[in-house]
Amino acid sequence: GENVEQHPSTLSVQEGDSAVIKCTYSDSASNYFPWYKQELGKGPQLIIDIRSNVGEKKDQRIAVTLNKTAKHFSLHITETQPEDSAVYFCAASINENNRLAFGKGNQVVVIP
Amino acid sequence: KAGVTQTPRYLIKTRGQQVTLSCSPISGHRSVSWYQQTPGQGLQFLFEYFSETQRNKGNFPGRFSGRQFSNSRSEMNVSTLELGDSALYLCASSLGRSGRASYEQYFGPGTRLTVT
Numbered sequence: 001g002e003n004v005e006q007h008p009s010t011l012s013v014q015e016g017d018s019a020v021i022k023c024t025y026s027d028s029a030s031n032y033f034p035w036y037k038q039e040l041g042k043g044p045q046l047i048i049d050i051r052s053n054v055g056e057k058k059d060q061r062i063a064v065t066l067n068k069t070a071k072h073f074s075l076h077i078t079e080t081q082p083e084d085s086a087v088y089f090c091a092a093s094i095n096e097n098n099r100l101a102f103g104k105g106n107q108v109v110v111i112p
Numbered sequence: 113k114a115g116v117t118q119t120p121r122y123l124i125k126t127r128g129q130q131v132t133l134s135c136s137p138i139s140g141h142r143s144v145s146w147y148q149q150t151p152g153q154g155l156q157f158l159f160e161y162f163s164e165t166q167r168n169k170g171n172f173p174g175r176f177s178g179r180q181f182s183n184s185r186s187e188m189n190v191s192t193l194e195l196g197d198s199a200l201y202l203c204a205s206s207l208g209r210s211g212r213a214s215y216e217q218y219f220g221p222g223t224r225l226t227v228t
Contacts, residue, residue: 001171032215034215034216034217036219041221042221043116043202043219043220043221043222044155044202044219045219046216046217046218046219049215049216051215089154089155091155093215097168098143098145098160098162098167098168098206098208098215098217099145099157099160099168099170100145100147100155100157100217101157102147102154102155102156103154104154105154105155
């Protein structure tokens, strides 16, 4: 099955700086790549997603890039704010399958 | 529009018992997926239901089962509980049919199950 790897495990950034989280996936058939943010005591929240026919997508301070050849995708958060502190998960799924394979998650800490 | 709701939020059970968790999807969503979240294994897919039928299944033992009702609400059951079943159980709903938005899964707050 699909295997998604996510690095680094913990990322500390100064408020206002940018944060980048990278993920790799194993199955070239994967075509949907969502990112989730999980705060303590809550379920994962979908923050942005990208499909394999697109190389980049942006939504305000958040952007995701996809490199199908290298089988990796990244989340970029600009102008970080304290409320961006959370665990971020990348995921991948194949075709129209609703079975998401998740990375292990990154703890992002924004230092005021 | 109301989000995904899960009941109960917290549950404590003893080894050997069985447990049933409930999930109500977003109105109009017909697909419900279940995931187990643990510190060691992360988020792992259990199964997905669409139109009352199991459409996908993960690599969990047969003690884990589920069902979906005609109103799209779903339940999952774990029989003969083991200590290792202690986890946060999350359900996610999506439209489930072909189309641009069908892939998007929205998660509930989860049910925290502790097995003693």
